[in-house]
Amino acid sequence: MRSNTLVTTLLVASVLGGCSAFNNSTTIARLQDQGEDLTDLPLPQVMHADVREEYRQLLEIIEDRKLQEQIERRIASVYMMEADYNQLIGVLPGEDGYFPEAIDAYHEILEKYPSNDDNDEALYQLAKAYDLDGRDTEALEILNRFIIDHPHSPRLAEVYFRKGDIHFRHEQYEDAESAYKSVVALGAEPTFLNNSYYLLGWAQYKLSDYDNSLMSLSQVLDRLVPDNGRVEDLDNISRSLVDDTLRIMSIGLAHAGGAAKISSMFDARPESAKYTWILYSSLGQHFLEKERFEDSAESFRAFVAQNPDSERAPEMHAEMIRAYVDGEFSQQVLAEKESYVRSYGIRSEYWQQHTAESRGRVMPNLKVYIDELARHYHATGQRLKRELAEATELEASPEVMASEMRVSFRKAASFYGEFEETFPADPKVPEMVFMSAEASFDGEDYPNAIKGYERTAYEFRDIEHGADAGYAAIIAYQKELEQLIATAGDGSERVNQWRAKGVDSQLRFVQEYREDERSGAVLAKAAEEMFELGRYDQALEIATSVVSREGEIDPALNRTAYGVIAHCQYELGNFPAAEQGYRDQLAYIPAGSEDAKKVTERMAVSIYKQGELALAADDMEGAVVQFLRIKTAAPTTDVRVIAQFDAATHLMTLEYWDRALNEMTELLRLFPNHQLSRQLPAKIAYAYEQDEQWLNAARAYEGIYNDRNAPADERRDALFLSAEMFEKGGEDLQALEYFKKWAFDYEEPFNTRMEARYHIAYLYKRHNDLNRHLYWLRRVIDGHNKAPADWQNDRSAWMAAWANNEYGDYWRTEFDRIRLRAPLNVSIPRKNEKLKNALDRYQMAAEYQIADQTTRATFNIADLYGQFAQELMDAPRPPGLSPLEAAQYEIILEEQAIPFEELAIEIHQANIERSWSGVFNEWVEKSFGSMAELNPARFGKQEVQVVYGDGIR
Numbered sequence: 001m002r003s004n005t006l007v008t009t010l011l012v013a014s015v016l017g018g019c020s021a022f023n024n025s026t027t028i029a030r031l032q033d034q035g036e037d038l039t040d041l042p043l044p045q046v047m048h049a050d051v052r053e054e055y056r057q058l059l060e061i062i063e064d065r066k067l068q069e070q071i072e073r074r075i076a077s078v079y080m081m082e083a084d085y086n087q088l089i090g091v092l093p094g095e096d097g098y099f100p101e102a103i104d105a106y107h108e109i110l111e112k113y114p115s116n117d118d119n120d121e122a123l124y125q126l127a128k129a130y131d132l133d134g135r136d137t138e139a140l141e142i143l144n145r146f147i148i149d150h151p152h153s154p155r156l157a158e159v160y161f162r163k164g165d166i167h168f169r170h171e172q173y174e175d176a177e178s179a180y181k182s183v184v185a186l187g188a189e190p191t192f193l194n195n196s197y198y199l200l201g202w203a204q205y206k207l208s209d210y211d212n213s214l215m216s217l218s219q220v221l222d223r224l225v226p227d228n229g230r231v232e233d234l235d236n237i238s239r240s241l242v243d244d245t246l247r248i249m250s251i252g253l254a255h256a257g258g259a260a261k262i263s264s265m266f267d268a269r270p271e272s273a274k275y276t277w278i279l280y281s282s283l284g285q286h287f288l289e290k291e292r293f294e295d296s297a298e299s300f301r302a303f304v305a306q307n308p309d310s311e312r313a314p315e316m317h318a319e320m321i322r323a324y325v326d327g328e329f330s331q332q333v334l335a336e337k338e339s340y341v342r343s344y345g346i347r348s349e350y351w352q353q354h355t356a357e358s359r360g361r362v363m364p365n366l367k368v369y370i371d372e373l374a375r376h377y378h379a380t381g382q383r384l385k386r387e388l389a390e391a392t393e394l395e396a397s398p399e400v401m402a403s404e405m406r407v408s409f410r411k412a413a414s415f416y417g418e419f420e421e422t423f424p425a426d427p428k429v430p431e432m433v434f435m436s437a438e439a440s441f442d443g444e445d446y447p448n449a450i451k452g453y454e455r456t457a458y459e460f461r462d463i464e465h466g467a468d469a470g471y472a473a474i475i476a477y478q479k480e481l482e483q484l485i486a487t488a489g490d491g492s493e494r495v496n497q498w499r500a501k502g503v504d505s506q507l508r509f510v511q512e513y514r515e516d517e518r519s520g521a522v523l524a525k526a527a528e529e530m531f532e533l534g535r536y537d538q539a540l541e542i543a544t545s546v547v548s549r550e551g552e553i554d555p556a557l558n559r560t561a562y563g564v565i566a567h568c569q570y571e572l573g574n575f576p577a578a579e580q581g582y583r584d585q586l587a588y589i590p591a592g593s594e595d596a597k598k599v600t601e602r603m604a605v606s607i608y609k610q611g612e613l614a615l616a617a618d619d620m621e622g623a624v625v626q627f628l629r630i631k632t633a634a635p636t637t638d639v640r641v642i643a644q645f646d647a648a649t650h651l652m653t654l655e656y657w658d659r660a661l662n663e664m665t666e667l668l669r670l671f672p673n674h675q676l677s678r679q680l681p682a683k684i685a686y687a688y689e690q691d692e693q694w695l696n697a698a699r700a701y702e703g704i705y706n707d708r709n710a711p712a713d714e715r716r717d718a719l720f721l722s723a724e725m726f727e728k729g730g731e732d733l734q735a736l737e738y739f740k741k742w743a744f745d746y747e748e749p750f751n752t753r754m755e756a757r758y759h760i761a762y763l764y765k766r767h768n769d770l771n772r773h774l775y776w777l778r779r780v781i782d783g784h785n786k787a788p789a790d791w792q793n794d795r796s797a798w799m800a801a802w803a804n805n806e807y808g809d810y811w812r813t814e815f816d817r818i819r820l821r822a823p824l825n826v827s828i829p830r831k832n833e834k835l836k837n838a839l840d841r842y843q844m845a846a847e848y849q850i851a852d853q854t855t856r857a858t859f860n861i862a863d864l865y866g867q868f869a870q871e872l873m874d875a876p877r878p879p880g881l882s883p884l885e886a887a888q889y890e891i892i893l894e895e896q897a898i899p900f901e902e903l904a905i906e907i908h909q910a911n912i913e914r915s916w917s918g919v920f921n922e923w924v925e926k927s928f929g930s931m932a933e934l935n936p937a938r939f940g941k942q943e944v945q946v947v948y949g950d951g952i953r
Contacts, residue, residue, distance in 0.1 A: 048082035069113055073122065076105035080125055087132060097133035102126075120150035124159060136166045157186040161196055168203060176203040184219075194220055198245055205248060210256035214265055217252070218272060220245045225275040229312075246278060250286035258295060259283060259302030267306065277303055277312040284319055293327025296320075297336075304343075309353065314344045314362045334376060337369040341415070345370070346422045366422055374415035374432070378439050381408035385442060409443025412436075417448075430460040434469060441472065446480035449473070454505065458512060467516050470509045474522060477502030496533055503529040520546065524557045527564040531571070540568040559588035563599070570606055575613065578606040597637075604630050604639035611643065620650050628663075638674075641667065645676045648683070657691035681707070682714070689725060698725030698734075716742070720752055727759065736763045743779075750791045754783050758799045761806070774810060777803040781844075794850070801845045801853035808841030808860060815864065820875040831868075838864060851914075855923035858911040863930060866904035872897035905934050 055075045059068055079102035087098045094100065106126035110119055123146040130139035143163045150156065164179030180200035183192060201217035204210075224238050225231055231242050253261050262279050266272040272279075280303035287296035300320035304313050317340050324332040344350045344362045351359055384405035388398060396404075416436030420429050437452025450473045456462050457470030481498050488494045506526035510519045524546050530539030546561035566581025582603035589596045611626030627647035630640045644667050651660035661684060668680045685700030704710055704718035723738035736759075743756040761776035784792060784800035815834035821827045838860070845857035872893055881889060911927040914920075 048078050048085075052078050069109075069116065072105075072109055072112075073118065076102060076109055076122070076125070079105050080129060083129070084132070093133075097135070099129035099133045102129045103133075120146060120153035120155055123150070124153075124155045127159070127162060131162060131166065136170065140166055157183050157189070157192050157196075160186070161192050164196070164199060164203070168199060171206070173203045173206040177207065190223070194223055194241060197223075198241060201245070201252075202248060205252050208255075210252045210261075211265065213252050214249055214256065214261070217245050217249045218266065218269075221275045221278075222271045225278070227274055229274045229277065231275075231278065246282040247286070249279060250282045253279070253283050254286060254290075254295075258287075259299045263302060263306060277307070277310065277316065281312075281316060281319065284316075284323065288323055288326065291327075293323050293329065296323040297327075297329075297332065308343065309350065311354065311358050311361075313350070314340070314365070317343065318365055334373070338373055341366060341369050341373065341418065345418060347418065363422070367419075367426075370415050370419045370422065371428075374412050374419065374435070374439075377408045377412035377415065378435065381405050381412060381439065381442055384408065406443045409439045410445050412439035413443060413445060413448055413452075430456065430462060433460070434462065434465050437469065437472070441476055441479075444479070444483075446476040446483070449476040450480070450505070454508075458508065467513045470505075470513055471516075471518055471522070473505050474502065474509060474525070477505055499529050499533050503533065520554060520557050524560040524564070527561060531564050531567050534571070536568040536571045539564055540572075543568065555588045559585055562588070566602065566606070570602075570609070575606045575609040579603055579610075582606060600634045601637045601639060604634035604637045604643070607633060608639050608643050611646070615650075620654060623647075624650050624654075641671050641674050641676055645680075652683070652687055652690070655690070657687050661687050661691075678710075681710075682718070685718070685721070689721075694725045694729035695731070698722050698729055698731070701725060702738075716746055717752075719745075720756060723756075723759065727763070732763050732767065736760060736767075739763070750783075750787060751793070751795060754780065754796045754799050757783055758802070761803065765806070770810070774807065777807050781807075797848045798850045798853060801848035801850045801857070804841045804845035804848075805853055805856050805860070808838045808845060808857065811838035811841060812860065812864060814838075820871055823878075824875055831871075835864060835868060851919050852921055852923070855911055855914060855919065855921055855927075858907055858914075859923040859926050859930075862904045862907035862911065862927065865900045865907065866930060866934060869897040869900035869904060872900065901934065905931065908934065 052075050055071050055078070058071055062068055062071065080099065083098040083102050087093070091098075103126060106122045106129065109122050110126070113119065123142055127139045127142035127146060130136070130142060140163065143159050143166075146153070146159050147156065147163075153159075160179045160182040164176045164183065167173070167176035167179060177200060180196045180203060183196035184200065187193070197216050197219040201213045201215075201220070204213035204216055207213075220241060224234065224242050226233055231239060234242060253259075257264075259280060262276065262283065266276050266279065280299050284296045284299035287293070287299060297320045300316045300323065303310075303316045304320065307313055317336070321333060321336045321340065324336060342348060345366055384401055388401055388405065413436045416432045416439065419426070419432045420436075423429070433452050434456045437449045437456060440446070440449035440452060453469040453473035453476060457466045457473065460466070462469065477498070481495065481502060484492075484495045484498055503526050506522045506529065509516075510523050510526070513519060523542060527539045527543040527546065530536075530542060533539075543561040543564035547558050547565070562581055562585035566578045566585060569575070569581055570578035582599050585599050586596060586603070589599060607626060607630050611623040614620070614623035614626055624647045627643035627650075630637070630643040634640055644663055648660045648663040648667070651657075651663065664680050664684050664687070667674075668677055668684070671677055681700060681704045685697050685704065688694075688697035688700055699722075701718040701722035705715045705722060707715065710718075719738055719742050723735045723742065726732075726738065727735035739756045739759045743753065743760060747753060757776055757780045761773055761780055764770075764773040764776060780803040781800050784796040787796065811834055815831060815838055818827065818831045818834060820831065842857040842861045842864075846854045846861075848854070875893060877886060877889055908927040908931045911924055912931065915924050
């Protein structure tokens with residue numbers, strides 16, 4: 001009441017001020033100029049009727065028409081104010097509503113003053129009165145009149161606004177849209193403008209013009225949302241309008257395409273950047289309220305996808321997860337929680353790029369999500385492991401399930417580890433470390449398992465899991481070592497490094513948990529690993545401490561320890577001690593077992609090594625003793641065969657043929673199928689050969705040839721050697737048979753082929769089979785002459801030369817058998833023919849330029865010429881010749897013989913001259929003898945030995 005009375009009083013004062021009734025009064029402006037404080041003045045309560053009465057009284061005394069008009073307008077305003085007030089406080093309206101008096105007053109003014117410039121205000125108030133009284137038709141009529149009559153009025157925007165409001169109420173959305181657009185076009189006062197954009201958007205929404213509706217509504221957000229996007233900082237009125245705007249935009253977006261529409265319409269608008277996240281959020285909440293859970297999640301997801309680095313992204317991501325939770329989409333919940341951790345967790349770029357405050361906002365969710373994800377994947381891995389173990393009906397192939405199991409365990413381990421990274425001071429960290437180790441082990445990520453187990457055992461010293469964790473770390477080292485050996489190879493640098501770490505862990509376990517019942521076994525294992533690392537002295541020390549432990553003896557540990565002792569002594573070169581270590585180990589192994597066989601084999605090797613040491617010291621006989629000792633110590637081992645074989649070989653080197661043959665024949669009898677036994681027949685045959693047991697050697701080689709399982713080349717060579725041995729043993733016919741068999745069955749090797757033909761030709765000569773002798777001589781000659789040039793060699797050339805000489809000797813024999821008889825013209829041609837054949841063969845022999853065969857051929861050529869010359873001189877004379885005829889006949893014979901004699905001398909001379917270049921053999925010597933007869937003046941002299949005195953006379 002006080003407010004309206006004050007307004008009325010001020011209106012009266014205004015009128016009176018206009019009449020200069022209070023010219024001497026102190027005005028508000030003057031008070032401000034004087035710097036005086038403005039305080040509420042106590043005013044008496046005045047009723048609207050009283051104010052109107054006072055105005056009417058003024059009309060009676062004021063003659064100024066202009067002032068009268070103003071007072072009449074004031075009276076209409078008071079009616080308007082009174083009706084407005086009554087409507088506000090809930091006074092029941094009359095039959096004509098709340099505003100009949102105001103309506104009449106404004107109509108009267110408009111009729112009375114139709115051309116007044118202030119009529120725009122009267123029209124506006126009239127339209128407002130109709131509007132507030134619910135008389136929309138009359139209100140619209142007045143508003144349209146206003147628009148026509150007062151197009152430049154300051155009230156025009158408000159008029160359009162009220163016009164649009166009426167059209168909207170009557171669902172005349174196109175007219176409403178037009179009216180609100182007019183308000184916007186006029187650039188009205190901010191309050192009207194904001195509401196106009198809002199209602200314009202509503203109208204367009206009602207018209208299903210969603211794109212324009214969204215754009216209009218976005219203008220409200222452009223104008224009201226702060227630059228920092230914090231709508232919670234707005235005053236209540238603005239916040240309410242923003243909330244309503246977002247609500248209707250969410251509805252419109254739901255119709256227009258959802259989150260995709262936000263992206264297409266607003267991503268390119270810089271003005272929208274400050275509230276785009278609110279659009280996505282509001283849309284997501286709208287869908288959530290409608291229980292459209294997937295659409296809700298997709299709305300939040302769209303923002304996250306478009307703005308991964310935004311500080312709002314984690315909040316929106318969490319809302320997405322809540323939508324899936326509310327919709328009971330368990331698989332999506334899991335996937336998005338994992339995505340949340342990956343996107344905003346300590347290992348993400350978001351974490352690295354944002355402030356501690358931003359990180360602090362995501363940590364509560366991270367703590368919950370990481371824990372849940374770790375336990376989920378751990379449980380999944382355990383389920384798959386159980387299903388694979390039970391081998392019941394499987395959902396997929398075992399390989400696929402095993403792979404999925406490993407992935408699940410490794411994910412669990414990773415999340416356990418991320419929990420510790422993110423919350424290092426949390427009391428659950430020790431539990432997380434142990435669980436990470438367990439999951440890593442089952443996921444075959446042994447390095448990570450080892451790290452967790454060792455921290456549990458030695459850093460946290462967990463009472464419940466410490467010892468088990470320490471032992472599990474040892475197992476994990478072994479598992480990783482097995483994998484590395486399979487990939488990198490045993491003895492590689494990586495394997496050795498890993499083995500060394502494993503040993504350190506084993507020794508640490510024994511030190512920290514020495515009372516644990518597993519410590520002895522761990523110590524033995526450490527000794528084994530030390531051995532594998534080549535730390536033999538340390539391994540020997542550890543293993544010795546195991547067998548020296550007091551208390552009840554553990555046979556298994558002692559067995560392992562003695563094995564390590566033996567191995568170390570072996571590697572340190574102390575082979576007698578290694579042998580003893582293996583003997584001690586055998587005391588703990590059941591006789592006849594596979595393990596006993598393996599250890600016995602190692603013991604045999606250590607004895608063998610003692611033999612090798614003897615060899616290195618040039619004690620071959622001592623080595624043989626050690627090798628043969630294995631026959632007694634380890635008679636059934638592979639090493640025994642090798643050792644006895646080597647012993648026989650060394651006995652052959654020592655030329656102890658009988659002993660060597662005894663060992664080899666025993667080996668062949670006891671181990672006929674051993675791979676080394678394949679070499680024994682040849683070695684036995686060789687031993688017989690070296691011991692000049694020719695026939696035993698021949699039969700041994702013959703046995704190799706007859707072995708159809710022997711390699712073809714070995715059988716071929718053995719056949720030839722057997723033939724040689726039979727020849728040396730005096731069994732020429734057997735030798736001849738085998739040489740011929742070789743010659744007929746084989747063409748290669750070329751050298752052996754030539755040798756076989758040579759031996760055949762030689763043996764046939766020895767047995768006076770002249771025709772076969774000559775045949776094989778031709779085979780020898782053709783074998784060399786027709787062979788490829790790269791096959792021919794000095795030996796084959798020698799044999800060809802030899803064969804030609806032998807053939808020449810045959811023709812010389814034929815030459816010798818023909819005697820010169822009268823008439824000479826008949827016998828000489830026959831003798832000449834044999835001479836020519838012999839000379840041709842000798843000449844061919846000489847052409848090979850093989851020294852001993854060339855000198856042989858040269859001598860025989862010269863000797864044939866000399867013999868022929870002599871036979872000519874000694875040829876029988878025809879009977880009945882006169883002395884003169886006899887003398888002439890002698891001269892003729894001499895003329896025929898002398899050229900042959902001269903040739904003989906010349907050729908002998910050439911043979912003799914070869915001695916000047918170092919060639920001297922029986923054939924050169926024979927040429928010297930022949931020349932002594934043919935040219936005694938030069939070659940028949942006796943050597944005279946002259947002795948000179950020591951002094952100078």
